[in-house]
Amino acid sequence: MDEEWRVARIVIIGGGPAGYEAALAGAAYGADITLLDSDGIGGACVLWDCVPSKAFIATTGVRTEVGKAAELGIGVGSEASSVTVTDINQRVKDLAFAQSADIRARLSSEGVRIVNARGCLAGTDDTGAHEVTATFPDGATETVVGDVVLIATGASPRELPDATPDGDRILTWRQLYDLEVLPDHLVVVGSGVTGAEFVHAYTELGVRVTLVSSRDRVLPHEDEDAARVLEEAFAERGVTLIKHARADRVSRTDEGVVVELADGKTVEGSHVLMTVGSLPNTGDLGLEEAGVAVDRNGYITVDRVSRTSVSGIYAAGDCTGVLLLASVAAMQGRIAMYHSLGEGVSPIRLKTVAASIFTSPEIAAVGVSQSAIDRGEYPARTVMLPLSTNPRAKMSGVRRGFVKIFCRPATGVVIGGVIVSPNASELILPIALAVENKLQVSDLANTFSVYPSLSGSITEAARQLVRHDDLD
Ligand SMILES: Cc1cc2nc3c(=O)[nH]c(=O)nc-3n(C[C@H](O)[C@H](O)[C@H](O)COP(=O)(O)OP(=O)(O)OC[C@H]3O[C@@H](n4cnc5c(N)ncnc54)[C@H](O)[C@@H]3O)c2cc1C
Numbered sequence: 001m002d003e004e005w006r007v008a009r010i011v012i013i014g015g016g017p018a019g020y021e022a023a024l025a026g027a028a029y030g031a032d033i034t035l036l037d038s039d040g041i042g043g044a045c046v047l048w049d050c051v052p053s054k055a056f057i058a059t060t061g062v063r064t065e066v067g068k069a070a071e072l073g074i075g076v077g078s079e080a081s082s083v084t085v086t087d088i089n090q091r092v093k094d095l096a097f098a099q100s101a102d103i104r105a106r107l108s109s110e111g112v113r114i115v116n117a118r119g120c121l122a123g124t125d126d127t128g129a130h131e132v133t134a135t136f137p138d139g140a141t142e143t144v145v146g147d148v149v150l151i152a153t154g155a156s157p158r159e160l161p162d163a164t165p166d167g168d169r170i171l172t173w174r175q176l177y178d179l180e181v182l183p184d185h186l187v188v189v190g191s192g193v194t195g196a197e198f199v200h201a202y203t204e205l206g207v208r209v210t211l212v213s214s215r216d217r218v219l220p221h222e223d224e225d226a227a228r229v230l231e232e233a234f235a236e237r238g239v240t241l242i243k244h245a246r247a248d249r250v251s252r253t254d255e256g257v258v259v260e261l262a263d264g265k266t267v268e269g270s271h272v273l274m275t276v277g278s279l280p281n282t283g284d285l286g287l288e289e290a291g292v293a294v295d296r297n298g299y300i301t302v303d304r305v306s307r308t309s310v311s312g313i314y315a316a317g318d319c320t321g322v323l324l325l326a327s328v329a330a331m332q333g334r335i336a337m338y339h340s341l342g343e344g345v346s347p348i349r350l351k352t353v354a355a356s357i358f359t360s361p362e363i364a365a366v367g368v369s370q371s372a373i374d375r376g377e378y379p380a381r382t383v384m385l386p387l388s389t390n391p392r393a394k395m396s397g398v399r400r401g402f403v404k405i406f407c408r409p410a411t412g413v414v415i416g417g418v419i420v421s422p423n424a425s426e427l428i429l430p431i432a433l434a435v436e437n438k439l440q441v442s443d444l445a446n447t448f449s450v451y452p453s454l455s456g457s458i459t460e461a462a463r464q465l466v467r468h469d470d471l472d
């Protein structure tokens, strides 16, 4: 006898990578999916953060490549290449909106119901199913019912109380694409990944940049050797780096802006870009009334299969504060769907996440970090191979960069690595594959790499680890 299964009703709040990837995963299993999004499908990731910043950096990189031509004997220079910032910004915005439209079309074709509304938890009905109030832009409301709710509302730029962005001179990274002229002198406050990427991009366009870092170096959470390489690259491009400097207040002057630091010093510029982190979009979701636990910073507490403290309510992406990356958000969203639909699911493993910083050179890393090894948290053998000896690097005029690989001392199993080079975001994959699949350094070492290639440094680094591996 054929058994009729009731189709699971799933309500997803937020249409970024966490929400839309979950919707696609749920739809593939035949669930009835309603996706509520207030600001555009693709989320902040596609419209304001990841996608536009990477498109902007891809554009600015062209100017740097042109600038390198003279060194290789080609007679053009970056001074000759003019910049029309309004054209660059328009192309970036067009790409972002096109990407958003592609995702919307895909969701619709998979049968996902997309609702342009803000979602808020509104209790349960008689059957125990979760109710969500959808508030439309005109103020009208509708109640949507789900057996399962996924919260995927992302995060927003953190603002300092005395540095309110005005979209003109005091800017968040989401306001950069509306600039009609390039800043004469951009002050970037915050030396995390976002700050570093925009320092890089604007120097590529020839803009004078000052970076205000509250810490003793750029990229305080990343590999120290990689951060040092980036500081050298910044210094070469004339970036003024002010370390141990906390911005307290930013105000407008007749000419531009003045940033007041905690030690009483000031920094003047034409514009300031605030990159001082993000805050989760969890304030107006009815979480407290629903009993959904959040941490002291407002991030929703989840376990490794994206469950919150309330049965049937899941959360994924930046609103959970678990590694703020699009790839992690998407994985958390998919895992939430598989788990809620009773499919086989592996809990998320953060040690296998590969990530990249899109500076020049790029910095990509996966697995255990050098600092964790240095602290004695993981026994490991390590190798760091500079790119300066790589033939392909020499041919392309690449002077900076390295490959690091970390492996277990006895077995040679690869547990992490860092690559600093052009296209490190692409080159990290073999190391990520090795970490994910517990491959040994001998597996990497015995793999043919193309000659000449930058990836040759990965196999060479692995060979150096094999050579010292007495116990295998
Ligand atoms: C400048 C920058 C560059 C980045 N670059 C990269 C990168 O190169 N690679 C990478 O992996 N990650 C990158 N990230 C991180 C990445 O953008 C985030 O991790 C990703 O956006 C998280 O996706 P999400 O789905 O959790 O949230 P979001 O993308 O923020 O989407 C959430 C959506 O939910 C909507 N929403 C909020 N509240 C409600 C509500 N109540 N009802 C309905 N809708 C709601 C929001 O408006 C938004 O549209 C970058 C971040 C920044 C700031």
Ligand SMILES: NC(=O)c1ccc[n+]([C@@H]2O[C@H](COP(=O)([O-])OP(=O)(O)OC[C@H]3O[C@@H](n4cnc5c(N)ncnc54)[C@H](O)[C@@H]3O)[C@@H](O)[C@H]2O)c1
Binding pocket: 160, 189, 190, 191, 192, 193, 194, 195, 197, 212, 213, 214, 215, 220, 245, 246, 247, 248, 275, 276, 277, 278, 323, 324, 325, 355, 356, 357, 358
């Ligand atoms: N390429 C990528 O994948 C990419 C790009 C951008 C962001 N991201 C993600 O977003 C996350 C957040 O990065 P982020 O850089 O936006 O935020 P962050 O929180 O990592 O860095 C903000 C920095 O600003 C500093 N700061 C805070 N207040 C300050 C003040 N008053 N004065 C001076 N400095 C101050 C902090 O000490 C910190 O170093 C990253 O961890 C990453 O996961 C990823």
